[in-house]
Amino acid sequence: MLNRSALPRLAALACAAGLALLAIGCEDDAASGEAGRGPGPAASADGALNGDGGRALALGKATAITYKGGSDNVRGTLEVAAESVVKGSRADLPKASLQGAERQLQPYYVTMTFKNIGDASIHYPFLNTPTSLEDSGGASQEVLISEDDGVRRCTGKDPDDFGTGDTATLCKVFLLPRGATPATVTYATGDGTERPVSWKVPRSSARS
Numbered sequence: 001m002l003n004r005s006a007l008p009r010l011a012a013l014a015c016a017a018g019l020a021l022l023a024i025g026c027e028d029d030a031a032s033g034e035a036g037r038g039p040g041p042a043a044s045a046d047g048a049l050n051g052d053g054g055r056a057l058a059l060g061k062a063t064a065i066t067y068k069g070g071s072d073n074v075r076g077t078l079e080v081a082a083e084s085v086v087k088g089s090r091a092d093l094p095k096a097s098l099q100g101a102e103r104q105l106q107p108y109y110v111t112m113t114f115k116n117i118g119d120a121s122i123h124y125p126f127l128n129t130p131t132s133l134e135d136s137g138g139a140s141q142e143v144l145i146s147e148d149d150g151v152r153r154c155t156g157k158d159p160d161d162f163g164t165g166d167t168a169t170l171c172k173v174f175l176l177p178r179g180a181t182p183a184t185v186t187y188a189t190g191d192g193t194e195r196p197v198s199w200k201v202p203r204s205s206a207r208s
Contacts, residue, residue, distance in 0.1 A: 054195035056184065059084060063197055064117060065189045069125055076162075077118030078127075082185040082199035083111045085133070088173070092153050093144065105175035107144065108133065108182050109154040114168045121163040128158060130188040130196075133174040136181050144173035 052063040062081035068074075088107035095103075114127050133141045144151070156170035176182060185199040 050189060050195075050197075052197050053189070054198075056198045056200040057082075059185075059199050059201065061199065062113070062115075065187070065197060067122070067125075067189060069122070069129075074120050074122050076116060076120045076122045076125075079115040079117045080187055080197065081113050082131075082187070083113050083169075085110050085182050085185060085201045086153075088151075088153060092151055093173070094151070098144075102142075102144075102175060105142070105177060106180075107151075108141075108174045108176060109151075109171050110174060110185055111154075111156075111169065111171045112185075112187070114162075114170070116162050116164050116166045119164055121161055123161055124158075125162045126158055127162065127168060128156075128170040128172050131172050132186045132188075132196075133172075133176075133182050134184040134186060135176060136183040138184075141174045141176050141180070141182070144175055 050065050053065075057063060059082055062079050064077060064079050067076045067078045086109045088109050090103070090105075090107065093107055110131060110133055112128060112131055116122065135141060151171075151173055154171035154173050156168070158170065159166065159168055162168065174182070181203075182201045184201060186196045187198075188196045
């Protein structure tokens with residue numbers, strides 16, 4: 001009779017050997033083993049479970065995601081949070097960046113924080129690119145394209161290299177039509193199979 005205590009070891013050997021029949025579910029078992037671990041400096045890219053994908057978090061709540069991007073398309077592990085959504089002023093915006101009807105739109109400043117909790121450095125990561133802002137109807141809002149120092153109340157530059165343990169705080173300007181209210185900040189993981197993480201924008205933030 002097979003000793004029950006030997007089963008986990010045999011399963012691990014089967015996974016390592018690539019035995020098709022015994023190795024079915026190896027990835028699922030590995031994922032469940034990681035589920036009890038919180039995000040930390042030792043987390044690997046494969047340890048990010050994207051468990052908060054598809055559900056709204058509170059502003060300021062950080063979550064671990066698998067990030068695939070950068071100039072070398074490295075798969076990394078980030079801890080990301082939408083920290084604030086602040087109503088701005090059209091007077092803050094550089095006039096040269098606004099075209100026609102854009103001059104009548106209302107700016108909102110979305111501040112995000114990032115930390116590399118994986119074991120891989122990401123080169124030219126474009127951390128803030130997957131950030132989006134949706135209104136109460138679920139429509140994505142227009143992004144203001146300006147120079148890095150174009151909006152003093154919304155600053156932050158994507159790092160050229162984002163190594164293990166590095167942090168960054170970045171701000172992005174969104175332009176909403178008159179009467180529209182920001183409702184949700186979303187962040188895509190860079191993997192088309194994963195649902196984006198989202199944060200609920202309280203009404204007090206939309207008015208401030």
